[in-house]
């Protein structure tokens with residue numbers, strides 16, 4: 001069943017459960033360890049189709065996650081987290097293929113209805129790789145400048161994510177609350 005709306009609260013609680021279960025309290029989050037612990041085997045492979053980021057093959061309670069090793073390390077980590085998100089949140093076809101488009105699709109009103117499962121998988125990935133409690137503990141929103149590329153670069157490196165992913169996460173966590 002595909003959800004009709006992005007279930008942000010549900011995703012956050014699944015993520016918090018996993019972070020507690022694997023005692024992941026420090027950046028970078030070991031996403032491979034978590035995925036393996038949840039029953040997924042991780043494989044790295046080169047794909048002829050460069051637009052494919054990775055795919056998920058389910059078999060009952062276990063799964064294979066295959067990652068395009070031609071993409072950057074940070075993107076490969078995000079892809080693993082995205083596929084784990086599908087595995088934990090969605091029950092769908094036994095094989096799910098993701099392109100760069102779906103893995104890095106941004107959440108906005110125009111795409112929300114159409115790509116709920118993809119946005120959920122991306123929300124899961126961002127939440128588990130950049131846990132909100134960890135970022136809130138080290139960032140003072142009053143002095144945070146999201147436009148400051150040096151600050152974003154340091155955080156991105158620490159969490160093992162791309163700068164774009166970190167910028168987007170910081171905007172979601174801090175920019176909106178500051179406007180209101």
Ligand SMILES: [Zn+2]
Pocket residue numbers: 082086097098102103117118121
């Ligand atoms: Zn996907």
